[in-house]
Amino acid sequence: MLKIIDTAVPIACWSCSIGHNDSTLFCPHCSKIQPPPGGDFFQVFNLQRAFQIDLPTLEHEFHRLSRKVHPDRFARAGEIERQWSLADTALLNDAYRTLKDPLHRTEYLLKLEGAEIGEEHAGKDRKGQKDPSRVPADLLEEAFEMNMQLEEMRMARKMGEEDPQLLADLQQAKKKFEGLFGAVDEDLRAQWKVWDAGDSASRLAAQKTMVALLDRRRYLSNLVRDVTETLGA
Amino acid sequence: MAEGRVVGIDLGTTNSLVAYMQGDAPVVIPGVDGHNLVPSVVALDSVPPGGGRPTVTVGNTARKALIETPERVIYSVKRLMGRGIEEIQSELKLFPFRLADDMEAGEVPRITLGELKFTPPEISAYILRQLKRNAERFFGAPVTQAVITVPAYFNDAQRQATKDAGRMAGLEVLRLVNEPTAAALAYGLDRAKEGTIAVYDLGGGTFDISILKLRDGIFEVQSTNGDTHLGGDDIDNLLLAIALDEIYAEHGVDLRSHPGAVQALRKAAIDAKIALSTEPVAKFDIELPNGDRYQREIPRDVFELLIEPVLSRTAGPCKQALSDAGITPEQIDEVVLVGGSTRIPAVRQLVDDLFHLAARGKKPHVELNPDEVVALGAAVQADILAGASKTTEEMLLLDVTPLSLGIEALGGTVARIIQRNSTIPASATEHFTTGVEGQTNVAIHVVQGERELAADCRSLARFDLRGIPPMSAGLPRIEVKFLIDADGILKVTAREQRSGQAAKIEVKPTYGLTDEQVEGMILDSFDHAEEDFAKRLLIEARNEAETILSAVDRAPQSPAWAQMTGEEQSAIAAARDRLQSVKLGEDAKTLRDATLALDQATRRFAELMMEAAVTTAIRGKTMNAADEELGEAVTAPHPMAAAEFK
Numbered sequence: 007m008l009k010i011i012d013t014a015v016p017i018a019c020w021s022c023s024i025g026h027n028d029s030t031l032f033c034p035h036c037s038k039i040q041p042p043p044g045g046d047f048f049q050v051f052n053l054q055r056a057f058q059i060d061l062p063t064l065e066h067e068f069h070r071l072s073r074k075v076h077p078d079r080f081a082r083a084g085e086i087e088r089q090w091s092l093a094d095t096a097l098l099n100d101a102y103r104t105l106k107d108p109l110h111r112t113e114y115l116l117k118l119e120g121a122e123i124g125e126e127h128a129g130k131d132r133k134g135q136k137d138p139s140r141v142p143a144d145l146l147e148e149a150f151e152m153n154m155q156l157e158e159m160r161m162a163r164k165m166g167e168e169d170p171q172l173l174a175d176l177q178q179a180k181k182k183f184e185g186l187f188g189a190v191d192e193d194l195r196a197q198w199k200v201w202d203a204g205d206s207a208s209r210l211a212a213q214k215t216m217v218a219l220l221d222r223r224r225y226l227s228n229l230v231r232d233v234t235e236t237l238g239a
Numbered sequence: 240m241a242e243g244r245v246v247g248i249d250l251g252t253t254n255s256l257v258a259y260m261q262g263d264a265p266v267v268i269p270g271v272d273g274h275n276l277v278p279s280v281v282a283l284d285s286v287p288p289g290g291g292r293p294t295v296t297v298g299n300t301a302r303k304a305l306i307e308t309p310e311r312v313i314y315s316v317k318r319l320m321g322r323g324i325e326e327i328q329s330e331l332k333l334f335p336f337r338l339a340d341d342m343e344a345g346e347v348p349r350i351t352l353g354e355l356k357f358t359p360p361e362i363s364a365y366i367l368r369q370l371k372r373n374a375e376r377f378f379g380a381p382v383t384q385a386v387i388t389v390p391a392y393f394n395d396a397q398r399q400a401t402k403d404a405g406r407m408a409g410l411e412v413l414r415l416v417n418e419p420t421a422a423a424l425a426y427g428l429d430r431a432k433e434g435t436i437a438v439y440d441l442g443g444g445t446f447d448i449s450i451l452k453l454r455d456g457i458f459e460v461q462s463t464n465g466d467t468h469l470g471g472d473d474i475d476n477l478l479l480a481i482a483l484d485e486i487y488a489e490h491g492v493d494l495r496s497h498p499g500a501v502q503a504l505r506k507a508a509i510d511a512k513i514a515l516s517t518e519p520v521a522k523f524d525i526e527l528p529n530g531d532r533y534q535r536e537i538p539r540d541v542f543e544l545l546i547e548p549v550l551s552r553t554a555g556p557c558k559q560a561l562s563d564a565g566i567t568p569e570q571i572d573e574v575v576l577v578g579g580s581t582r583i584p585a586v587r588q589l590v591d592d593l594f595h596l597a598a599r600g601k602k603p604h605v606e607l608n609p610d611e612v613v614a615l616g617a618a619v620q621a622d623i624l625a626g627a628s629k630t631t632e633e634m635l636l637l638d639v640t641p642l643s644l645g646i647e648a649l650g651g652t653v654a655r656i657i658q659r660n661s662t663i664p665a666s667a668t669e670h671f672t673t674g675v676e677g678q679t680n681v682a683i684h685v686v687q688g689e690r691e692l693a694a695d696c697r698s699l700a701r702f703d704l705r706g707i708p709p710m711s712a713g714l715p716r717i718e719v720k721f722l723i724d725a726d727g728i729l730k731v732t733a734r735e736q737r738s739g740q741a742a743k744i745e746v747k748p749t750y751g752l753t754d755e756q757v758e759g760m761i762l763d764s765f766d767h768a769e770e771d772f773a774k775r776l777l778i779e780a781r782n783e784a785e786t787i788l789s790a791v792d793r794a795p796q797s798p799a800w801a802q803m804t805g806e807e808q809s810a811i812a813a814a815r816d817r818l819q820s821v822k823l824g825e826d827a828k829t830l831r832d833a834t835l836a837l838d839q840a841t842r843r844f845a846e847l848m849m850e851a852a853v854t855t856a857i858r859g860k861t862m863n864a865a866d867e868e869l870g871e872a873v874t875a876p877h878p879m880a881a882a883e884f885k
Binding site: 069072073076077078079081082092093095096097099100102103 | 384413414454455457620623624625626635636637661662663664665666667722724725
């Protein structure tokens with residue numbers, strides 16, 4: 007099931023041995039497919055680092071590159087060509103998946119720029135997420151209250167009881183927190199603009215704001231998920 | 240040397256098919272019996288007199304053995320592919336799979352068939368070998384490369400088991416293609432469509448839903464979901480269980496101890512199910528071993544109530560797929576129905592409700608035969624992979640992985656590293672370190688699934704990173720790269736970054752065969768030898784000649800014979816004499832040409848016979864049923880596929 011593939015990167019073209027620029031997908035001399043070029047996801051699409059990108063152009067470029075490097079184009083090629091086609095396409099897909107999604111793109115670029123982002127693996131550390139230093143101050147009180155209500159709800163459910171008032175309160179709270187997403191996203195988009203246009207000082211400030219906004223967003227989505235799960239159970 | 244053709248294979252739970260691209264259209268290659276569908280049934284003949292290994296038969300011949308020697312026959316083996324012993328307990332209750340009695344924990348299940356034991360990939364390999372032979376007979380040339388379809392929701396182990404089966408059958412599997420995606424390819428070929436389509440695929444044993452975006456020849460899967468143990472089989476089992484219970488209650492006969500009778504009853508249940516797609520009522524009428532008759536009517540509304548719980552299990556995956564794709568039902572432009580079970584009117588109604596079709600003045604696509612569309616799509620993908628075809632050069636399929644990939648973290652939780660519905664190939668890089676001074680091994684457990692705890696997910700493999708240079712705890716930095724390839728199968732590489740050494744990985748797949756085991760199970764490896772191939776072609780050509788000659792010998796007894804002109808009759812006689820004269824020759828091509836000539840000469844006769852049959856006794860029945868009903872008399876010259884000799 008699991009096979010080992012060699013990921014050693016040759017310096018010169020593996021096929022014709024002529025040296026070439028590392029960022030090319032195909033050898034300029036013999037046209038053979040090359041190992042994944044170095045660089046970040048933006049470079050895969052020949053883009054400058056930016057938070058705002060044109061999605062239709064990105065998709066078009068993704069399709070154009072897919073046609074060139076996809077393993078389906080190398081199904082009957084030699085072992086090495088198939089191997090690099092696989093690696094190149096995996097990189098292309100990973101890059102596209104990350105850049106097309108606004109949140110993933112934001113996190114990715116912030117990390118590229120050296121910002122520290124709260125570890126986010128969906129499913130990992132759910133309960134440990136409530137690091138108090140990361141809880142947005144203005145949400146502290148309401149979040150605390152909602153967690154109490156959730157606990158009450160779970161207890162009531164265990165006893166086979168249903169408290170309509172509690173249910174209504176929780177649904178109300180959920181609605182409110184859901185409503186806050188819009189504001190966070192709007193703030194994020196504003197910071198994108200600042201960063202994309204700004205000098206290094208304003209970029210640093212924008213990065214800091216964005217990290218805080220992402221924390222806030224993650225916190226909100228955890229709250230909403232907790233309610234959804236409890237109410238749905 | 241010109242490369243051989245790449246064929247497309249639908250390896251189904253109930254039926255299997257092989258297709259290829261004929262010019263710019265995919266066509267299914269019929270078997271020797273003229274049928275496109277090869278039942279996925281494998282039977283072991285009795286031990287030949289004097290001992291030796293019994294031969295294996297596949298398809299319709301094997302299906303006939305189901306009632307006479309059920310202990311030597313296996314069907315629906317796809318349900319067992321890539322699964323462990325503990326996982327198949329529920330299947331064992333519903334299907335007559337007989338596990339070998341010397342099974343050990345962790346072993347790939349082996350099924351007893353007569354005197355012998357086979358793993359599920361071996362059984363599938365026999366089916367694949369039959370399809371390969373059908374294609375070789377059709378082309379008159381060896382076939383060694385194929386695209387095989389799998390349910391989109393198949394996990395890593397089920398995919399690997401399918402690839403193993405291909406290898407055992409002597410086929411290089413160029414790609415595993417997801418069945419619903421293949422169906423979309425078949426539909427997308429003739430009209431340059433744009434838009435978002437949903438493929439609802441309810442087959443014999445599996446259910447898939449896939450949502451795709453079509454644009455400029457690119458078929459980009461947005462999301463997929465499904466259930467690998469849900470299909471027409473479940474409906475058959477419901478009907479069967481009711482009949483068995485009623486027979487026991489009303490006649491005091493426990494048929495469960497008569498495997499042959501259960502199979503006869505199962506066939507009756509399937510017939511009833513099929514009839515209910517077009518008729519308001521179906522009937523059971525079975526003679527029991529004690530001479531009683533079990534007679535029962537099943538009205539369609541009762542049937543629909545009965546199967547509702549099965550059908551409604553398809554709704555959840557559809558809604559999840561829509562949500563994962565981030566769209567509403569209204570944004571689906573077209574729905575394609577695939578799989579024999581989508582002929583059931585209640586299924587069509589459910590699909591209509593799920594995607595709000597009628598309300599939007601739309602109808603699901605059923606233009607292509609739902610039993611064949613997956614194989615046709617596989618042929619299109621085979622053509623894409625073979626390259627150098629004008630029809631498909633602009634087409635490209637971008638599929639996704641159906642299940643998230645994760646690794647077990649501390650406390651038994653899952654750290655997800657590749658999310659479901661990621662376009663494949665996809666990769667993720669993770670870093671690991673040691674927890675103890677001088678530790679040289681790190682154990683990693685890879686799982687597939689959406690649950691929070693590793694124990695609730697599907698265990699894929701456990702492996703050890705070995706040969707880590709001894710360092711202080713936490714100092715080594717081992718980079719592990721997980722890559723899901725274009726077949727949806729995981730590959731892993733690792734490297735210790737501080738020493739630059741590639742860490743050794745010893746992978747122990749949780750389910751599945753090792754390379755060596757697969758190697759040892761390769762069916763008759765002499766299959767490739769040219770002289771064997773020629774010999775086999777000759778034998779097959781002779782068998783075909785015999786079949787058609789005996790049919791022609793019986794022709795004058797048929798009333799249709801009198802409708803033929805004298806000229807037509809003598810043309811048949813001439814072609815028959817010609818075939819008789821070359822029958823014992825050594826040249827397969829001459830023999831086939833003469834067979835083909837006789838087949839053509841008798842074509843009108845065959846049509847006359849079919850017409851007479853269809854217009855009288857059996858209106859409304861399928862050709863297949865007509866065949867069975869008319870028995871010997873209709874053994875009309877079978878339709879021969881055009882051979883392509885070089």
